[in-house]
Amino acid sequence: MKKTSIFKLAQVKVKTAVDSGKLVKPDNCEECGKPQKNLHGHHEDYEKPLEVIWLCPICHRAKHKRVSRLSLSASPGARRFQEARLKLFETRKEAAVAMGVELSSIEKWEGGSRTIPAYIVKLLNCMEKIQITLI
Numbered sequence: 001m002k003k004t005s006i007f008k009l010a011q012v013k014v015k016t017a018v019d020s021g022k023l024v025k026p027d028n029c030e031e032c033g034k035p036q037k038n039l040h041g042h043h044e045d046y047e048k049p050l051e052v053i054w055l056c057p058i059c060h061r062a063k064h065k066r067v068s069r070l071s072l073s074a075s076p077g078a079r080r081f082q083e084a085r086l087k088l089f090e091t092r093k094e095a096a097v098a099m100g101v102e103l104s105s106i107e108k109w110e111g112g113s114r115t116i117p118a119y120i121v122k123l124l125n126c127m128e129k130i131q132i133t134l135i
Helices: 005-021 055-066 076-088 093-100 103-111 118-134
Strands: 040-043 054-055
Touching: 005 040, 040 055, 054 055, 076 093, 076 103, 076 118, 093 103, 093 118
Parallel strands: none
Antiparallel strands: 040 054
16 A cells, blocks of 8 residues: 555544544644644554554654654664654754764664664663653
8 A cells, every 4th residue: 555545544544533533532632732723633553543643744744854854764773863862862963062073973873774783772871761750
């Protein structure tokens, strides 16, 4: 099945579920918490059409911007590193400063052209846990 048709099918299923009352759209964005009448149902996985995150248009655009910045050609380890880095830092430069490494190292790790050292993986995991705890 084409990605476009999976996308459209997921949208139709969400709309039908909301219209029937099976799925309830909240009043606030799940990302920023602001009240919003025009929430978008964001799918992390189109194969699970009724599992959505309700986002305001601004947060929804930002979510897609973060996802599109991930390198799809990179190895699973490099993609995991990118995902974690994007959750914590807006730019690669911020990440390099915070982790005490050269910017070129971040670029090579995310591109998959260089193995990510174990201590960096542990550091990033700790940073993620701390951020989750603080939020």
